[in-house]
Amino acid sequence: MTGSAARAAIAVRMTGIQKRFGAVAANADVNLTVLAGTVHGLVGENGAGKSTLMSVLYGFYQADSGNIEVFGRPAIIRNADDAIALGIGMVHQHFMLVDSLTAMENVMLGAEPHWLLRRAESQVRSKLETLMQSTGLHVALDALVSELPVGDRQRLEILKALYRGARVLILDEPTAVLTPQETEQLFGVLRVLREQGTTILLITHKLKEVMRLCDQVTVMRAGCVVQEMPIAQASIEGLAEAMVGRKVQMGRLQDDVLSLGDVLLQASHVTVRDAMNVVRLDDVNLNLRGGEIVGVAGVSGNGQSELLDVLSGLLAPIEGELLLCGQRFSAAKWLDPRAARSWGLAHVPEDRHARAMVMDFAAWESAVLGYEALPEYASGGWMKHAAMLQGTATMMERFDVRPRDPALLSRSFSGGNQQKLVLARELGQLPKVLLVGQPTRGVDIGAIEFIYAQLRAMRDAGCAVLVVSSELDEILALSTRVIVMNQGRVAGELPIEDCTEASLGLLMVGGVA
Amino acid sequence: MDESLLGTLLASTLRLATPLIFCALAGLFSERSGVVDIGLEGKMLFAAFAAGAVGAVSGSTTLALLAAIGVAIALSWIHGLACVSHQGDQVVSGVAINIIAAGLTVVLGIAWFAQGGQTPPVTTAVRIQPLFPQAPAALAGVPWLGALVGEGLLGHNAMVYLSLALVPLSWWLLFRTRFGLRLRAVGENPQMVDAAGVSVTRLRYTALSLNGLLCGLAGSYLVLAQSASFSPNMTAGRGFMALAALIFGRWYPVGALWACLLFGLLDAAAIRLQGVHLPVIGEVPVQAIQALPYVLTVVLLAGFIGKAVAPQALGRPYAKER
């Protein structure tokens, strides 16, 4: 254990940090004190402000107001170079590595000690080997990055930061891409680094890890710090509640208990791996019945996006089966978006700009996206221009899309109006199954209630609705029952009556309800 | 086969490959840094014109060389202005340079020399002479190796040897220096290089300057060593063949060298094979041999003879994301 004298020194102190993006206060009067030589956890949901705060510390953003002190001295951090000069290093979620170069070359780049590579390499190698010995961070220096497994690449990123003299190390969701074994190895390394006096800032939403590793924890919610305490005084339940805590509106719009219809969509044992062979969905089972809204809650990045992609046919799993409106699909021959639509599935994507619309198309062209081959829109190979325009006008009327101009470019509409048009398009097909991702992201307040009403109307008409959202409020407002995803698995399922901040929060962070 | 035939074949191969080697190395630096270079043809052409014009007027080899290199570097910088400093499409810019060069060289040629676009022949004093003029005759008597070494290897001018020497030099620059490491990195992942505090723009412009230098050498070789004057469109697609050689060599200097030698050999052999009956295949039309470099490149790109992996950031304009 390092001496308490060293521990008492403050590595980083941020006071009164304010950062607005437009109307949104990402950081509102945030204070953070990080003791030197400790592992300090920074937890919160998406949008809580923790990433913004760390970006301010690392120089990606400038705070609107507030002060930063690094090791007791006031610091102005305008860019990454300033941060590095002060001894702050950051390991991003998305690695900044060149695959075709070796590990050592990646560490060296930009800080080569000599213009002749051979000479530079021998100097760097000895320094790196000392570093690897003392920290226990081992990476094959001469291996190409493309050959390294994900855990090694992350270690390489840490080495890169340490090589540049980082005494404060910021880690952004480091275990998101790691296997349990790799996570253990990482923790071992972090403990060694702490022994050596390095200060570590761990951004995460995984409370179990926080409890195991951190000395101190700060909880952020909606741009503010809501709790800060030594770990000894914290508990998972308490942290979860602080992270998620809000008054759940009891008595949400009480509708009569509707009779649930048949199972319209049934997914069994669905497993998905991504390009780096990391498991994204792990043996997921899901049922959707007509007349219900199933909300999928959870911190972003825990498999919700992959779930939507798999169910809509954009992604094929390596294992699993799907039953959609009586039609069976297996992993070997998965459904595709066109087949999905023909079997009565509609999908409102999470990413409006890249998926839901073609931004450079006119509104009417986006309004038929995915449905351009339907008989009401096409005959022979020809598009029925008038019918499409008329159809779009009707959609705009029904969903109050403004301005009511089908010829206007899709990108010219506001976010809310774009979303309404997309919903109009998908709902207009009277689907049996409706998948919706982030229904009100980027949508103004006025449109939100309208959208909710539309989704409830679909439910009442017997449609099976799946809503994925990172806004817990939204999930609670809409759902008949709630599924929580954590690390690619369905962590738990609760009927709406049993949902409380504590129970949901716990599921979201990997605890057991 | 007869040794003197082999000797002349080797000699022709090297002579024909030289401008290809210069150009391929030029393309190598540019493309390794992430900038597509379709304009090799135009730069080589314009450099040849500059060498011919300045050589004829000034009577100085040095000035001719400098003019050629200067012009090519200027064109590379224009390419950089459009594509590196701004988000212009790299292919379109390259095509534009080719067309401009094709037209402007003739326009200036006619205006300045009134010979239908040709430049007057440069004098022998300006032309680059063989380094060892006695060698071919001296070694002719030696059996077997005489013709091969004498005429094939030693009978060339300095630029041929320079092109060969530049291959290991380029390799060394690319793989053994700090600059080369950063260059290779910026062609794969410019964000990473930017985050490491190295200027992406500066790296790419340096690569483009090297590119211009080498294209200048290619163009001046055509006029100062091969023929004696510039004639309209004298590059005749060699810039594209060099691009094909670069791709065929998988963006490595030595690979590009072998490809250039192969293409040079095909070119040298094409004329000789005309009318010759080969076993099994019969008479090979000269056009088939002329087309072979291009066909081989397509076959390579289609993945039928191994994979050609381009630098990952090739062709994509870099915009700082913040």
Place this chain on the structure above:
Amino acid sequence: MNTSYAMPRWADLVLLPLVCLAVALLAAGGVVALVGQHPVEVISVLVHGAFGSARGLSYTLYYATTFVFTGLAVAVAFHGGLFNIGGEGQAILGGLGTGLVALWFSAFLPSWLMLPLMVVSGALFGMAWAVVPGYLQAYRGSHVVITTIMFNFIASTLLVYVLVNHLRPAGAMSVESVAFSESAKLPGMHEALAWLGVAWPASPLNLSVVLAALAALGVYLFLWRTRAGYRLRAVGSSPSAAEYAGIRTRHQVVLGMAVSGALAGMVGMNEIAGVHGKLLLEFVSGAGFTGIAVALMGRNHPVGIVFASILFGALFQGGAEVAFEVRGFSRDMVVMLQGFIVLFSGAMVYVIAPLVARGLNLAGRCLRQTGARHG
């Protein structure tokens, strides 16, 4: 083509190309002045040569016809997100296709069968030459720019081979085939007009200009009125959205190249069937590259392409007149101007566009201020 600068649609489609053209003309004019000519004099001879007489106008339109085909080819591919530099080679193959069926069948078939057969053959040959690179791009990841450049060269050597080894009559000196029978010739415009009782000077302008106009209309309908065109544009504009819509991206890439190649293949109708009446070596001569300039100037829209083609036709025809009348001037000035146009409309457009946008803003503000003062 992405627009990362903000300006109203009319400015993007009309003002910006005009500004780019003006810059290119300035650059070319600068060169003209540099070599001791008078830019203004050159321009007036050029304009007069291109439009000032019926004969000149005919030549202009004759050149424009070929450019319409190659320009449309480039534009269709662009809408699918691909850069088709292979127009040159596709035009050669198309001409070869047109010529071959003419040579084989023109002696036995009447015009009304022969000519459509030639059109179809030209389109199919051009299509085949474009589909291979398209397929390689879509299914094997081979960069379409490189493969189409290679195919250009392969096409020209192929043409030489076929002409020299198979089609040239024994003992003939010039590298060309025998002439086609009359049924394979497209009537010239002067013949067609004479039939209607209108006197018109003889020129290479022939009925393929009608074919070009139909092609432009056809491309417009294809891109904006058919399902296939819609899908192609979706893939070109946003592959991720196209994927979401269930559009098969790879399919569309190949289809886009096929249509593109077929259009380029039509050049043979103008040059081979309409003018020469036999297969020869030089009938494309750079028209594929001019097509790129035309597509860029015309902002990839058929209407713009027609106008740009006429512009370039005028440059070629006017350029020939200038070469005739002004000493020291050659047609290569037109080539050079073409290069400047490609440079400024294509590569440098991101340098010029923000300046135009800022200029528009400034003008708008001035207008509003004067309006406020008067209002």
